[in-house]
Amino acid sequence: MVRGVEERLGRARVRRIQAPLLSSLVDAELLEGGFLGEPRRRSGALVPRDAIEAALSPRSRPGAALPPEVAARRLGGEVLRAHALAEVFPEDVATAHLEGALHVHGLARPAALFALTLSLDALKVEGVPGAGGRTPSRAAEDLRRFLAQVGRASRTLRGYATHGVGVPAANLLLAPLLPGNGSEVPPAPDLREEAWHLLFEAASDPAGSAAAMGTDLDLLAEVPACLAPVPALGPGGRRTGESLGDQAARSLALARAVVAVRASGEGLPPRATLPGLNIVVGRAALGDPRSRELLREALEAALRGTPIRLALERDGIPRPGSLLLRDPEEDAGRCAADGGMRPFCAQRVTLNLPRAAFRCPPGDLAGFLRECDRLVDLAVAAHGARRSLLATVAAGEGGALAPLFVRSRRAGGPPPADLASGSWSVGIIGLNEAVSHLLGEEFHESDGAVKVGARVLSYLGLKVREAGAALDLRVHLDASTSGRASERFARLDREEHRREQEDATAGRGHYTEGAALRPDAPADLLLRLEREGRLHGHLRTAVFRLDPSAEPGVSEEGLLVALEKAFLHTGIHQISFEPGAGAPGRAVARAASSVARVGDGARVGDGARDGDGARDGDGGGD
Amino acid sequence: MELEGLPPIGGLLESSLVHWEGRVAAVVFLQGCNLACPGCPAPHLVPRAAAGGAEDGSGGVVPGNLIPAEGVLDAVFSRRAMLDGVVVAGGEPLLHDTLPDLLEILRSFGLQTRVHTNGTRPRALRRLLEADLVDSVALTLRAPLNALYSVAAGTEVDLGGIWRSVELLLGDPGDHEFRVVVDPRLLTREDLLALGRTVAGARRVVLEPAARGVLAGRPGRDYGGSGGTGGADRNLGAA
Ligand code: SF4
Numbered sequence: 001m002v003r004g005v006e007e008r009l010g011r012a013r014v015r016r017i018q019a020p021l022l023s024s025l026v027d028a029e030l031l032e033g034g035f036l037g038e039p040r041r042r043s044g045a046l047v048p049r050d051a052i053e054a055a056l057s058p059r060s061r062p063g064a065a066l067p068p069e070v071a072a073r074r075l076g077g078e079v080l081r082a083h084a085l086a087e088v089f090p091e092d093v094a095t096a097h098l099e100g101a102l103h104v105h106g107l108a109r110p111a112a113l114f115a116l117t118l119s120l121d122a123l124k125v126e127g128v129p130g131a132g133g134r135t136p137s138r139a140a141e142d143l144r145r146f147l148a149q150v151g152r153a154s155r156t157l158r159g160y161a162t163h164g165v166g167v168p169a170a171n172l173l174l175a176p177l178l179p180g181n182g183s184e185v186p187p188a189p190d191l192r193e194e195a196w197h198l199l200f201e202a203a204s205d206p207a208g209s210a211a212a213m214g215t216d217l218d219l220l221a222e223v224p225a226c227l228a229p230v231p232a233l234g235p236g237g238r239r240t241g242e243s244l245g246d247q248a249a250r251s252l253a254l255a256r257a258v259v260a261v262r263a264s265g266e267g268l269p270p271r272a273t274l275p276g277l278n279i280v281v282g283r284a285a286l287g288d289p290r291s292r293e294l295l296r297e298a299l300e301a302a303l304r305g306t307p308i309r310l311a312l313e314r315d316g317i318p319r320p321g322s323l324l325l326r327d328p329e330e331d332a333g334r335c336a337a338d339g340g341m342r343p344f345c346a347q348r349v350t351l352n353l354p355r356a357a358f359r360c361p362p363g364d365l366a367g368f369l370r371e372c373d374r375l376v377d378l379a380v381a382a383h384g385a386r387r388s389l390l391a392t393v394a395a396g397e398g399g400a401l402a403p404l405f406v407r408s409r410r411a412g413g414p415p416p417a418d419l420a421s422g423s424w425s426v427g428i429i430g431l432n433e434a435v436s437h438l439l440g441e442e443f444h445e446s447d448g449a450v451k452v453g454a455r456v457l458s459y460l461g462l463k464v465r466e467a468g469a470a471l472d473l474r475v476h477l478d479a480s481t482s483g484r485a486s487e488r489f490a491r492l493d494r495e496e497h498r499r500e501q502e503d504a505t506a507g508r509g510h511y512t513e514g515a516a517l518r519p520d521a522p523a524d525l526l527l528r529l530e531r532e533g534r535l536h537g538h539l540r541t542a543v544f545r546l547d548p549s550a551e552p553g554v555s556e557e558g559l560l561v562a563l564e565k566a567f568l569h570t571g572i573h574q575i576s577f578e579p580g581a582g583a584p585g586r587a588v589a590r591a592a593s594s595v596a597r598v599g600d601g602a603r604v605g606d607g608a609r610d611g612d613g614a615r616d617g618d619g620g621g622d
Numbered sequence: 623m624e625l626e627g628l629p630p631i632g633g634l635l636e637s638s639l640v641h642w643e644g645r646v647a648a649v650v651f652l653q654g655c656n657l658a659c660p661g662c663p664a665p666h667l668v669p670r671a672a673a674g675g676a677e678d679g680s681g682g683v684v685p686g687n688l689i690p691a692e693g694v695l696d697a698v699f700s701r702r703a704m705l706d707g708v709v710v711a712g713g714e715p716l717l718h719d720t721l722p723d724l725l726e727i728l729r730s731f732g733l734q735t736r737v738h739t740n741g742t743r744p745r746a747l748r749r750l751l752e753a754d755l756v757d758s759v760a761l762t763l764r765a766p767l768n769a770l771y772s773v774a775a776g777t778e779v780d781l782g783g784i785w786r787s788v789e790l791l792l793g794d795p796g797d798h799e800f801r802v803v804v805d806p807r808l809l810t811r812e813d814l815l816a817l818g819r820t821v822a823g824a825r826r827v828v829l830e831p832a833a834r835g836v837l838a839g840r841p842g843r844d845y846g847g848s849g850g851t852g853g854a855d856r857n858l859g860a861a
Binding site: 524525526527529530551552553554555557558559561562565569 | 635636637639640643644645646701703704705706
């Protein structure tokens with residue numbers, strides 16, 4: 001096996017490589033040698049020459065230095081991708097992926113999961129999980145040490161997830177570790193100091209290691225009713241005698257400190273490496289002046305260029321890792337369980353909806369749904385195959401996923417997570433273009449197009465559940481925001497369906513993410529909120545993107561009002577404030593009798609990504 | 623619905639977060655204005671009779687033919703759940719005797735109303751306030767109330783009229799906002815202070831950067847302090 005790795009490096013002319021970064025190449029050898037998973041065929045996975053060359057060339061600019069570790073990781077990724085397609089997934093799934101009918105995410109790291117959550121309460125009790133069967137570290141006795149453990153644990157977990165790691169209820173679960181009792185709010189400078197350490201520890205590696213993909217911190221703007229009676233765990237994971245409900249004031253103050261420090265950026269690592277901030281907003285937060293203060297400050301930060309996401313939780317249940325892993329049925333029970341809130345999503349497969357539509361003549365909705373059926377069956381078959389692999393690599397204390405699924409003998413007790421409890425995702429891209437092909441109208445152009453879109457989503461939602469249930473998998477429908485998958489779909493479709501694509505995309509040649517309106521469509525904010533909101537209702541996760549700079553002169557108060565409208569009158573799940581990311585219509589006026597709309601808002605594409613751990617918001621790791 | 627006799631509508635902004643802070647509002651632009659401000663952001667709305675023409679690119683209002691009131695009211699009505707109110711701007715909306723009819727219809731949709739005026743029609747303003755047809759009035763001031771005003775407005779202005787409008791609003795219990803257009807090529811620091819004294823006691827004063835220079839070629843001024851003139855929403859009320 002060692003020789004195999006050496007030969008790969010030699011062929012790639014990589015002269016120096018750091019030991020920990022050999023892991024992906026070793027994984028490749030293990031998989032290829034049949035030590036991971038249960039390969040059905042023993043054949044070398046062939047990596048196309050251009051893929052190897054691409055892996056070894058710097059992507060930023062020609063001639064730039066490519067760190068050997070990055071080269072090795074990319075190369076390992078290419079080998080694993082080829083191997084996974086040849087050996088792990090059924091042939092028809094691999095073919096569909098290669099042809100661009102669907103996109104299996106995370107192929108470069110087949111033994112990793114899609115998204116994970118880090119439970120702070122579990123960390124308080126158990127300490128950092130020990131990788132590869134090593135014993136975990138002890139629970140920390142003070143906040144500063146605990147934050148260091150948060151950093152270590154999130155780095156460890158990021159190695160196991162291709163998409164992201166979410167930390168649910170970060171402010172609420174950290175609050176009991178602050179000095180004093182629940183009613184004492186520490187002075188703002190002290191809180192900012194702790195917030196700084198939290199952000200610093202949760203930041204990803206700027207050098208772009210395997211753990212470069214970020215961590216998302218969920219900050220609750222209120223204490224949800226289901227969490228209020230849960231006992232608060234303090235230092236060492238011991239009960240403080242108070243409940244989480246008693247921590248409301250401290251939790252809110254800590255959230256405000258995190259937002260303020262993140263907005264100032266002072267002394268923090270580069271912006272791109274900082275954790276994402278997701279503010280979870282419920283009904284109570286909108287009516288509470290103190291919570292509104294947090295929201296106002298967060299929106300002010302967004303106006304000044306800080307990326308902020310708001311998760312709109314209308315049923316009072318904070319989804320664990322809300323932006324990655326919502327599960328409406330299971331979250332209620334899970335969130336009240338001690339040490340719970342650490343679900344995971346094992347894999348995402350994204351469907352190319354425009355392709356499915358282009359294969360049918362305009363107007364043939366039934367034909368399109370039949371195409372979708374076929375794609376969903378393939379996606380769920382891919383999930384079944386990945387589950388078999390994961391079950392193998394998760395097994396035993398020495399298994400690759402042992403820290404997640406196997407409790408070490410020393411720690412005792414039940415395993416931290418159960419492979420069977422994970423969810424599986426079927427993502428969609430380009431619903432707008434699919435409907436445009438079928439109906440001749442895009443979402444911003446007609447209410448009828450939105451109705452058809454909602455019908456398609458409702459059908460797909462049922463279909464993925466049914467197909468998943470047949471394999472005993474909990475499968476959900478999500479809006480995929482992977483720029484890479486979108487770009488790949490569009491490129492491949494250009495070859496086979498150029499005319500249809502040009503018609504459906506009005507010559508733009510790229511697809512909108514998930515079930516969103518086209519970013520450059522002449523539609524104002526309200527129209528977007530209302531129409532996308534109707535589609536979000538059929539999806540587990542979906543993001544509404546809002547570029548505050550596209551609303552000239554708007555204040556945080558104005559954005560707060562828009563947030564309230566979105567919460568009360570639409571089904572929008574999440575609003576992502578992304579300065580410069582796009583321009584959901586600004587001034588849109590009606591011309592006299594033509595009722596034509598004019599808008600501006602050219603939007604930069606969907607954030608193409610290089611798959612080396614860079615994130616494009618909700619994008620996949622592959 | 624009786625649509626005869628409504629004021630001429632030259633543009634509609636279906637939603638705005640900035641025309642009435644703290645509210646999501648549609649903005650209805652009425653055709654016609656009695657001033658000729660050199661920096662007018664919507665010159666196509668100034669003529670009493672709307673002319674055909676191309677988009678001016680100044681911020682979304684489409685010039686040209688009038689918009690049928692029915693279409694505008696339909697659009698506003700269909701979005702009423704998402705809207706808090708409607709801002710009626712111009713042009714100068716108080717030029718139109720039928721403005722109260724429009725406001726009444728908008729009120730019947732369950733929406734709040736705001737009128738943006740240049741303050742030159744105090745009698746019409748008084749009638750609106752007395753009839754309780756507006757929830758808020760925004761009055762735009764372009765210069766201190768002296769000879770400079772006619773320069774800023776591009777025409778002779780009845781300063782007494784503007785003064786009466788200011789007093790009306792200051793004495794009215796309803797919501798109001800004074801918007802001061804700050805053009806550093808026209809106004810000195812002293813001018814701004816004089817304006818501040820004019821609206822002393824106002825509930826809210828918003829500084830609004832001029833859309834275009836009033837007097838091209840004149841150098842900008844430094845008003846001192848750190849704020850400059852760039853940002854909207856800087857409160858002069860206490861000044
Ligand atoms: S008052 Fe307003 S509409 Fe009239 S000319 Fe001046 S800026 Fe233009």
